[in-house]
Amino acid sequence: MKTLLLNKEDVGGLISMKEVIGTVEEAYKAFNSGQVIQPPYTCIHLPPPRGEIDFKLGYCEANEIISMKSSSGGFPNNPTEHGVPSGMGTILLFDARTCALICVMDGSLLTGLRTGAAGAVSVKALARTNAKTITSIGTGNQARMQIRAIREVMTIEAIHAWDHHPQTLARYKADIEREFGIPVVMARSKQDAVEQADILVTTTRGKGSLVEADWVRPGTHIVAIGTDTQGKQELEPEIFRNAKIVNDSIAQCVE
């Protein structure tokens, strides 16, 4: 029995965003047609200022693979005090025919790619086909991943971006324009940014009602990424009243 070991660089060299989008699309179909067993995830919270580590499991009957992903996040002192990222991930793959461990790989890049791809799949399936502009509330790593993914499924003419920190916003603009050649407008306010959106992407830490209902134009497609656990919020509840709400796992979205 052999186990394949892949570091982050290996993973990056083996997979493209286009493939991840196709795979995420297939995975949603498999999950929603009952071909995937996905137990609730388990979480260990560390004492502050440390964050948490999650363990997520899935068994896909179609390819007879069991996967386990550990994923940590919210360790602000990691880069300065320990020289490692504030969040890390590891993925194990098992051959479900025998439960032999067939692969151990870095999970941080795949996590970012997958979440980006999820946004793109939603745009492909649900956004208006004449959508041209994206508004990005939040300009960190996942905000970039969303653009990297969504540009695979539509032509983005412009991005209106907003961030608490002007320097972070300016870096986002420079990076996106250099990497993808898409013009980025640094918005003067969240409201200014949101009012321009055909597609609104939120990738913040979800610390409150960032987007007000009045700012959102009818027909806007919202990709709400930051609100990934109980207690986080990005959208004013009023937005949900008239929205068509689509999610991946209802069980993980309700209490």
Add this chain to the structure above:
Amino acid sequence: MKTLLLNKEDVGGLISMKEVIGTVEEAYKAFNSGQVIQPPYTCIHLPPPRGEIDFKLGYCEANEIISMKSSSGGFPNNPTEHGVPSGMGTILLFDARTCALICVMDGSLLTGLRTGAAGAVSVKALARTNAKTITSIGTGNQARMQIRAIREVMTIEAIHAWDHHPQTLARYKADIEREFGIPVVMARSKQDAVEQADILVTTTRGKGSLVEADWVRPGTHIVAIGTDTQGKQELEPEIFRNAKIVNDSIAQCVE
């Protein structure tokens, strides 16, 4: 950041049963004094004739280590059809200060050693100090591990063993006598074996009431290993009526 990789042979060369017993004793103390966070384990059942794979987590504050063990079992066709054991295991260790993955190691040997050590810790703490004879109902790998562990905490004068399969029983006798120099009596019946016991070790698949209450002498210390999940049974319920019952995690033993 470096991650240590250890296969089964590496693990075997790095740790002794004596160390495992001491560590398991410390772990029980830490767990029962609230220094360990141990979420409920998660299990994925595969379609028959395949078995299951469990994922178990723990965070120990004392040494700032988070561990995850995957452990599969009950794949009867693995050895003949796929050339791998019927059960396998993998352990990940994370530095809880950063959640960096610091070690990936084989978990099958450690699982066997740990379970053996748990029996030995119970003997050390609870068995009569003049105990001399052990009865072993079941003669597989874990039956051997129990002897390997218990001999570290007492002098075993004789073992009375019983198994459904005479050949398996004979192999157990030969192995134990060669490896540990302890005489093994192949019992004619379960009752004959149990009636000789100062310490009774059961390591079967837990398919029913194997041991009757009338056979057990007062003061017998019972190490019940086989009944590790809901639906399994080794002891007649009447045995529990007059027994002092000690377990590691009450939450995992009751519904």
